[in-house]
Amino acid sequence: MHIHNFSKENSILNTFISEIRDVNIQKDRMRFRRNIERIGEVLGYEMSKELNYKPKKITTPLGIHNTSVFNDDIVLCSILRAGVPLHNGLLNYFDTAENAFISAYRHHKDTPEIFEIIVEYLACPDLSNKTLILADPMLATGQSMLATFKALKPFGSPKAIHLVSVIGAQKGLDFVTNEFPEDTHLWIATVDETLNNKGYIVPGLGDAGDLSFGEKLQK
Template sequence: MHIHNFSNQNTILNTFISEMRNVNIQKDSMRFRRNIERIGEILGYELSKTLSYKPTTITTPLGVCEIEQIDNDIVLCSILRAGVPLHDGLLNYFDKAENAFISAYRHHKEKPENFEIIVEYLACPSLENKTLILADPMLATGQSMVATFEALKPFGKPKNIHLVCVIAAQEGVDFIENHFDKDTHLWVATVDEKLNEKGYIVPGLGDAGDLAFGEKLQH
């Protein structure tokens, strides 16, 4: 797997990540969503450098010029609900992309640390020979990302796969490396050191879905 970890660089991403982690600033849900969206835009821009391009002739008011434009058929897929702002950020840059949405959540068993990933909703176009961008802000255990990809397989085999995350745990990165093709790209703003006993990223930022959209009732 090709891992693009931007925490190794000093960029404006650090500002957005710090605000998302900060217990005082993250109380502003609108700013929290916007920071995820901005990170999606930046990661989308970096991702775009690896895509295929073809020359296109453009007519201007004063003449013509040739410019290289993206030649990939892109499908953006986000994992609901936390993935929505990240999806929006990517869609701001890949505005001609097709879109897919999938729900995946942790179903906890007797003990809080024991859970399985449940997929209940999926809307997706054909993925055959296309470029799939799979977006989920938090890559913790990696199980949601793998379960989502398994659910997408009936829709065709993508030509290229890009995974986009805001924060990952090293354990989750290691897990998905064993479940995705070696040519898969992972784009992540920062990688944290570990998971706690309940499978949440430490130091992380908390529950991205709750911070973006409000707390949910537990069933």
């Protein structure tokens, strides 16, 4: 796993992360979603440096300019619900990408500590030889990322895999490092030390799905 963790660098990214963590600022749902989207834009820009490029001639009104543009067929796959604002941010930059959506949520059994990942909805194009971006803002245990990756297997073998996340726990990073192919890239804004006994990242930010879209009833 090639891990690109941007928390050590000073940049505007840290301001966006501070705001989604802040217990008061995060109550503004529109700002919360927009900050996740902005983080998606920044991570997408950083990720674009790892893509493959081909030369292109651009005709301007006054002449020809030689440049290079990326040459990868991108499929952007996000995990519902919390992945939606991150998806939008990435799609703002990779605007010609194909898209996939999957629902992977934690189903708590008898106690809050014990949960399984339920995959129900999946819409995905052919992944053969494509560049697959898997986006989910929270990389806690890493189980949702893995469940998604497994569910995508019947859709073909991508030529490259990029995981994009906002906040990770070290345990989740170790888990995806073991479970994903070695040449996978992880683009992550920041990494926290611990998970609590409910599998939440500490200090983290709380529940990214609820903060984006409101609390859901647990059934």
